[in-house]
Amino acid sequence: MSKQWSGSRRLRVLAGVASAAMVAALVSACGGSSSDSGGDTVYFGVSGPKTGASAEYGRLWQQGFDLALEQVNAAGGINGKKVALKWEDSQSDPKQTVPIATKFVGDNSIIAELGDFSSPASIAASPVYNRGKLVQYGFTNSSVDFTKGGDYSWSPSITLDVFQERNAQWVQAKAKKVSVVYLETDWGKQAFQFFQQSAKDKGIEIAYSSSILPDSQDFRPVLIKGRDANPDAFVHLGYGPDGALIVKQLRDVGYKGQFFGGQNTPQFIQLAGTAAEGDIVNGIFAPTDTSLKVQDFVTKFKAKFNTDPGDFNVYAYDAINVLVKAAKHGGATREGILKGLREVKDFDGIGLGNSFAFDQQTRRPSGVKPIELLLKNGAFVPTGNK
Incomplete structure (x- = not known):
């Protein structure tokens, strides 16, 4: 490789970097504008x-x-x-x-x-x-x-702190001892921390707890351990799809107690089926609300x-x-x-x-x-x- 070719190549690279920097600066400048395109x-x-x-x-x-x-x-x-x-x-x-x-x-x-x-x-x-x-x-x-x-x-x-304080309040009305599973994500860990603190404040014993992987399909090894802790209720802190699998597999391993978990979505109701009957969740809305x-x-x-x-x-x-x-x-x-x-x-x-x-x-x-x-x-x- 000649020194002349190498120097030319170096100039082209530097020019490319400078162009990219100019584009980035223009994008940043656009972000601070009024952002009114003037169209309809x-x-x-x-x-x-x-x-x-x-x-x-x-x-x-x-x-x-x-x-x-x-x-x-x-x-x-x-x-x-x-x-x-x-x-x-x-x-x-x-x-x-x-x-x-x-x-x-x-x-x-x-x-x-x-x-x-x-x-x-x-x-x-x-x-x-x-x-x-x-x-x-x-x-x-x-x-x-x-x-x-x-x-x-x-x-x-x-926010999660409010959700989980209310969750613990409703759990307290039905259970003194619970098993808890929560998603192995930043959100799931934070939800569990807030629930754990609220449960302690309300005198609820967490007999067993475990994180669960969001992409897992078989939670039974964890659920069996939770079942064997003899809880009054089982609490799931996660989303609709994993909640549906949790409650179905809970029933499969013989747990018949109260379930708190899943979400207010058509997908959860459909996937969970009759296994989730009697489930209690936090929500913001119900179609049976009678307000006009x-x-x-x-x-x-x-x-x-x-x-x-x-x-x-x-x-x-x-x-x-x-x-x-x-x-x-x-x-x-x-x-x-x-x-x-x-x-x-x-x-x-x-x-x-x-x-x-x-x-x-x-x-x-x-x-x-x-x-x-x-x-x-x-x-x-x-x-x-x-």
Whole structure:
């Protein structure tokens, strides 16, 4: 190799690095702009699972989004501008959410981001959104750490500490001794820590506990140990698909006691079948709620999708409406969304109550609590306990 060729090659490499740096600087600069494209449509970016293990949640989100957008645009959109989504399939994988965040920050037509599904996936991308000054609305992110990412990280989700304090309260009414399984993830470990502390405070003995791998299909070795600890109840801290396997395999190994776990989703009910009858979960919504607002939503959802809505349909539906209201108040720009979230005092939703404002320190709603749901005859119904 000649010295002349080597020097020329070195110059080309340096030129490439300089070009990449210029592009990165332009993307960063775009992130700080007003992000109003001047067109007739404004966009929310969605980072969420359409494929992979969490794809079912993306499907439920899509239904909630579709109904909300249909209603919003029929009513004139945001100050006359149509609202649409730009969706990137993250598989709820932290390794994928970061480049998606970079893409969204660099797209001037996107005025806010929705997602991701899991807290770890969202937290990984938070630095990008906060540097780019693009609101990251993690509407299913219950980790207490999510909104600590910065001024642009917001969530309406009830936090894990509140969920698990209520979980322990409802367990206490039926059990003095429990076995617990929880997901071997950052979210699962945090959920168990909060449940463990609340259980201790309420005098509940945890006779056995074990983490479980999210992608496992056979939990019976762990469940047999939990069964043999002779608990009054079995507590599962995880998601719908693993919860369905847990409760079915619990019944297979002969455990007949009370089960607390799974999620308020059609997938959990379908996969778990009769094994989950009598299950108790934390929830935000039940289609049997008799309020006019909820029944109007349920009627329209069933007419469009021929099924009852569940929590994750409601999370998505409410998320669109909250961001639209924020933009109507502050303007259809990135700064306008942030202004609206800070200033509007009367947000509402199907799963968030009749009126709420965001606490400006935590960037979460004040005073929103989960409700206790009981699986009865194949449907979750509220018990009336608060």
